[in-house]
Amino acid sequence: MSRLTQVFADLQSDKRRALIPYVVAGDPSPEGTVSLLHSLVDAGADILELGVPFSDPMSEGPVIQKGHERALGNGMSLQRVLGMVAEFRKDNDRTPIVMMGYANPIERFGYEAFAAASAEAGVDGLITVDLPPEEVDAIDGALKAVGLDNIFLISPTTPEPRVQKIVERARGFIYYVAVKGVTGSAQLDTDEVARSVSLIREKTALPIAVGFGIKDATSASAVAASADAVVVGSALIAEMEQKAHSAEDLEEIQIHGAAVQLLQSIRAGVDSSPS
């Protein structure tokens, strides 16, 4: 059983919802990323979503864009992201890691080489924002061959027949994009999310994660009422950014602490959600 399947099975038997934090690999620093990931797990993360820095992150709002820019400024590359996953796996063989990024760095790496290196490093799934089902064939075959899950996005604009087409080839879980917009957008409509999630649920037994626009315990709790998993990204990065600017000479662990604290409160929100 894959790590992702195991985690969702365990959560289901405990009647709990998954919490998935997103951070950008190499932000705020490459040296700190692995320890940040461990801290996020300690704070209640069930699955980790690791952003692969890209020069042109077209679906990201300003907060995550800056994270990508900082990470690239710190000399990050796809190869180094894979190294971080391998490093994390030395101490944690249980928490699934899903990488989220854009097609070009992977294409440059080579789809088969990338799939092999990801499996070797201990990656469990991949979300590639700009590889919709129409463009995914080449990489999907490579991922399948090494047992990695390709995770598809469904958005509020996805028409129903297309939802069917997407869930038929989806593995791992479904990622429902809760807002029309970029990451970190403000206008989350939880009633709409609930309607869409139940519509997707009619078509698939896969777990459904919801992300984009969830920023605190309240919004996480509202989304967790319908979703199997809640993704939070921009809010964590914004929190670390704010902390970093709040004082001179902070230890990186203090900056991480800001994200950890927010994640803990979101964990409580998710767990308090009526199921």
Place this chain on the structure above:
Amino acid sequence: MTSEVTPELFASVPDQDGRFGRFGGKFVAETLMSALADLEQLYARLKDDAAFQREFDEDLAHYVGRPSPLYEASRLSDAIGGARILLKREDLNHTGAHKVNNTIGQALLAKYMGKKRVIAETGAGQHGVASATVAARLGLDCHVFMGEEDIRRQALNVYRMKLLGAQVVSVTSGSRTLKDAMNEAMRDWVTNVDDTFYIIGTVAGPHPYPMLVRDFQSVIGREARAQSLAQYGKLPDALVACVGGGSNAIGLFHPFLQDESVAMYGVEAGGKGLETGEHAAPLSVGSPGVLHGNRTYLMQDDDGQILETHSVSAGLDYPGVGPEHAWLKDIGRVQYVAANDDEALAAFHRLTRVEGIMPALETAHAMAHAEKLAASMTPDQHIVVNLSGRGDKDILTVAALDGIEV
């Protein structure tokens, strides 16, 4: 490429998935897929719709001022002493460049779709001005995304857009130029997809944009072909156009692709020289990758990160290129070359002084190559250069490069 180059081949692209051979496609976030499908369906219906085509043609005739002349640059040709250089005068269009051919077409599509808001990205500002112009004419709300660096370089066009009622949004992410403006326009489109039409200014982006921008710009080549036959009784021997994203070039080239005797040259921005790395010439020295919704040649590093580009002309300062150009390069139908900043600047001055025509700095790249090419040909041969835009917008840049304070 394995497919044989036949006349039919050129009419077969893009295929139904928006592919030009291995290039093109729809590499965008899921949120945009249904908007692209809607646009594709609408365009498939309107493309051969007589009423739509009549409206487009009438706008081109009475609002843009088409057809644009095919003018023989006699003094310049005499001075070079080789092939005769003919200029397709897109600089004489309303708003001063070829860009308006496309914005007229896309604004009509927006109107048919009932969209009240249009957005556009711009580098040199010509596409932004052309978009703001058609938006003013149709009473549409218009936002133009422009890199902070380009806003500085193209102050006159920024003010023109504001006069036309558009909001110019300064883009401060990444390299603060055209590619970042396009990222930001995509982000806006994802957010406002229900009421917004994205007017892409070049033959790049996700399918169906490279196809429909090509179709709207192909009026350039259709006219040039007919004018050449009418004025000289023969087809030209060569075509030359500058290539940033590549819309003016594809517009000139496309109607000639099946004419085997016509050689074609796309001229990229060589910047400070291809060997310096400071240029914007993905077809000359780049490699295939995925950016802004399509697979094409890109300037990128070994990790697949997009590189910053350099060109004296903001309109060519782009790390990618339209996927049809990538395909035309691979099958060998078009030759892609580069002209560097200095060569373009010299060509700018020469055309201004010898013919009284001040070209845009983008266009000056095409002129620089056309001069070299003409010198290697004979006086009975003809070269058609797409004089894609006028240079008024660039005079402050030129003055600064020449060390003159205006």
